[in-house]
Amino acid sequence: MTFYENEIKRIKNICFSNDKQLQTVIAIRNFIDSNFDKELNLNFLSHVHFTSKYHLLRLFKRYYGLTPKQYLINKRIEKSKEYLKQGMSVSEVCYCVGFETPSSFSTLFKNKIGLSPTAFQKEQFSQSGPQ
Amino acid sequence: MKVTLTSIPVRDQEKALKFYTEKLGFILKKDAPLEGGNRWLTLVSPEWQDGPELLLEPAPNHFEPCKVFQDALMEVGIPWTQFDVESVDAEYERLLKLGVEFSVKPTVMGTAKFAVFNDTCGNNIQIVEML
Numbered sequence: 001m002t003f004y005e006n007e008i009k010r011i012k013n014i015c016f017s018n019d020k021q022l023q024t025v026i027a028i029r030n031f032i033d034s035n036f037d038k039e040l041n042l043n044f045l046s047h048v049h050f051t052s053k054y055h056l057l058r059l060f061k062r063y064y065g066l067t068p069k070q071y072l073i074n075k076r077i078e079k080s081k082e083y084l085k086q087g088m089s090v091s092e093v094c095y096c097v098g099f100e101t102p103s104s105f106s107t108l109f110k111n112k113i114g115l116s117p118t119a120f121q122k123e124q125f126s127q128s129g130p131q
Numbered sequence: 132m133k134v135t136l137t138s139i140p141v142r143d144q145e146k147a148l149k150f151y152t153e154k155l156g157f158i159l160k161k162d163a164p165l166e167g168g169n170r171w172l173t174l175v176s177p178e179w180q181d182g183p184e185l186l187l188e189p190a191p192n193h194f195e196p197c198k199v200f201q202d203a204l205m206e207v208g209i210p211w212t213q214f215d216v217e218s219v220d221a222e223y224e225r226l227l228k229l230g231v232e233f234s235v236k237p238t239v240m241g242t243a244k245f246a247v248f249n250d251t252c253g254n255n256i257q258i259v260e261m262l
Contacts, residue, residue: 002207002208002234003207003208003209004207004208004209004210004234004235004247004255005208005234005235008235008238008240011240012240012241015241016240016241022241022242025242026242026262029242029261029262063241063242064242064261127181
């Protein structure tokens, strides 16, 4: 066994020995991945997974390094990039990925990507169009 | 500031280009001649062609400490860097069939699954899937 494998084993025993917690957070992530387009919040997630919302928040942040809400937003933004590239309109994309209003979607998108959804879509089309 | 480039030290740029494109599936983005037969050689992921570029850098041939560091990491099995994949198991099977040698078989650690292979250019490379 290499030094790296020994280190991995050592760290795994210290940081990832609680299987029950791991199963819970992995299930929550999978749930978000399959339901990102629906209205999700901590109350709902904790209810589905029979755990307190503060415990869930702490666990998720501990194992994934970000809160469930941050994870959900990243997931929605990634999906919206995909849909925009496919040619869907900004408002269609907004509702398809679970945002409530096009204006909040556009603000968040610009904040994360550095371009408005419309500008991002234009840029994609100009890159893939005839040179 | 933007992160647009990361580099991997390689002993033989042509051999690395073949391994990283033909076996791993990256796409050549830039190939510009430099002095002494060296090249500015960058690759991108096929599914993220406007994403960060991977520079195949011949540093170990020109700067001894880089060679020493690369050899030391190789010897103890520590990966130089890691790439995200959809499925570590699927990639493991695909690369095994192409003759790629793994020092760590698919292993679960917390909320991630990973495996480590030899890039034949002096580095261990890790592939990772988030669970």
